[in-house]
Amino acid sequence: MSIEKLARVRDEDLRGRATGPGARALLEAVTRETPRRSAGLVRRRFVGGLAVAVALATAAVLTPVVLPGEPARATSYANSAISLERRGDWWVGVVKDPYADVARFNEAFRALGVRMTLNLVPVSPSGVGEVFRISMAPPPGTNDGFFSESLADGGLELRFPVGFPGDGWVMIGRRARAGEQYQNAASADAEGEVLEGVKVDEVTVGDLRPELARRGVTAGFQLVVPQGDGHTLRALDPAQVGDGWWVWDAQVRSADSVTLLVTRDRLPGNPLYEGGKKRR
Known part of the structure; x- marks a missing residue:
């Protein structure tokens, strides 16, 4: 079927006839159809869809962040270097990759609002898991401090009390790579x-x-x-x-x-x- 046959008003009907039957027919067709409502719906649907898309995109890139003074929003966190979780009155961490960048360890502490900095240094076999330097105090009224031990698979388990005052800093021994000088x-x-x-x-x-x-x-x-x-x-x-x-x-x-x-x-x-x- 030709497209021309579908048109209700042709160009030749309008040529030189601004007020002829063709022009009046076109005017009536335009005034009968009121697209305002449908356009509004489309616009609102588009805006709503855009908001959902932005929200989903934002959620995809956000990571748990706790601002100073803000309570922790979670009790566990894990990445490729360390897993950390709260167990009662203790924070328990398992170092899965002792050779990871220090920032990866401290990422877990920051995500949970724990004011702790962990540093692992190469040591001799008898020093693996030993705490060499530490700057933290146990919670008031307790003698509980920081504990660490070597795991069979080469990792380390850390334990320290929830609620210790101030900022904590600890240095723990890890297995040395070939050629590394021991720090102990x-x-x-x-x-x-x-x-x-x-x-x-x-x-x-x-x-x-x-x-x-x-x-x-x-x-x-x-x-x-x-x-x-x-x-x-x-x-x-x-x-x-x-x-x-x-x-x-x-x-x-x-x-x-x-x-x-x-x-x-x-x-x-x-x-x-x-x-x-x-x-x-």
Whole structure:
């Protein structure tokens, strides 16, 4: 069917006839149809649909954010690095990726309105899960502080009380990657360490050298200087240290290096440990 046949008024009917039958027919058709109501409905539906679309788009990008002084809106939060939840009077966190960026850990605390900053540092095997530095106080009237332990899968579990005053900051040991220097000063003869089972106190440097070589461990040296009830340590050039120097302890530096704490002469007692070094 031709489109021309559908038209009720043709151009030739109107040409030169502003008030002819064709023009009057067109005027009547226009005035009979009142689109105001339908246009209003379309407009309102469009605005309403736009509002829903904006709301959905906004919801898709929002993450839980708690402003200072605003109560927490949730009791649990998780991302790829850590999960954190409230259990009674305790916050319990499980670090799933100890090597994640620090910001990912602290994201969980901020999302729940917890004023805590967590930092994980590389340590020797015996220091994994140990709290090395902390700046937080337990809630008034309690002695409950911060607890951490190493998990079998390499993660860490953290526990600290709800309602501690002020801002908290804590440094916890994680397993070191290959080549990373340890941030702790554990004894090298402790369980799991590079000189486990070797006597590293009240022996000479010469006594230790064969075992160090057998285990592929290099050694640096620090001089122990007794001072009243304590002591200080000073760095030594390895070339200064002879086989006859005395070792009072060995501290791990990495998976294949240690620091020997030494004096030139034998002392009447171990200057590092009152009553002598205890076996672990």
